[in-house]
Amino acid sequence: MSSDSFDFPDIPEDLPDAAAAPVDFSTPDGFRSGFVSFVGRPNTGKSTLTNALVGEKIAITADQPETTRHPIRGIVHRRDSQVIVVDTPGLHRPRTLLGERLNEVVKETYADVDVIGLCIPADEKIGPGDRWILDAVRASAPKTPVIGIVTKLDKTSKDQVGAQLMELHDLLDGGEVIPVSAKEQVQLDVLLDVITEQLPEGPKFYPDDHITDDDRDTRMSELIREAALSGLHDELPHSVAVQIDEVFPSEEREGVLEIHAVIFLEREGQKRILRGKDNRRWGRIIHNSRKSLIDLLGQNVFLDLRMKVAKNWQSDPKQLGKLGF
Structure with a gap:
């Protein structure tokens, strides 16, 4: 099933490649750069915080846990620094092979960053899961500084x-703690x-106009998955994966990009x-996916979206490989 067409202003297909243009990587004395x-x-609230810092949506968000499935690098450009924010899947006690692989990705990420921010929501008690994560962080990256981030200030009282x-200050043995509200x-x-x-x-790692190093197809598949997760309950979200099959200019619709997923x-x-x-939910998924894709790509889109069954793919090594995990 596909969505109806709408008229949107045409965008030239061959936009200049910013990465190919000459880039001034010169930096002033004292300029800092690195990964957090x-x-x-x-x-x-890790993905929401990442998007807020970058100033643009690069990580999908949903009410369900374990939404993020791969490290997403967002680039924050400042006058005196360039901060590369690495949004990772939530560290958790895995129930599937996919969960085990996501945990390994997170732990590998620790070794490659300069700072780790431990996120704790303001409206939830610190519990054994948070302590387990901190222990895992310290075991994987014993020399990397850890700062505490209390997220979702807007959801609770000042006293809380x-x-x-x-409590987070004590958990970090006197480490620095910052309260924030991304929203x-x-x-x-x-x-x-x-x-x-x-x-x-250090120098800049990315040109000033870069906001992420995720490729186009990955960002498109994530936006479709976000639309599919919207409104779902706990019985389904972890079972949803999205793959982009083909992307090409439409032969029948001038200025329209065809996306088959x-x-x-x-x-x-x-x-x-x-x-x-x-079929009402399916219609909403296609409509919302297409709207997000148009916003991302800056041109009209024809979306052909299908469903397939890959039995128990979260625990099947061959299926996980095909889906990029």
């Missing part, structure tokens, strides 16, 4: 925020200042959940 990784339990700050844009500059102080002096599920019965009553 946000870690924490699933659904602690204060108590959370004190309300509160304390983001303060957080960046603290991160920058921990970074080494597949949503993979683990069981035949899960198709009914995505379709919804009278």
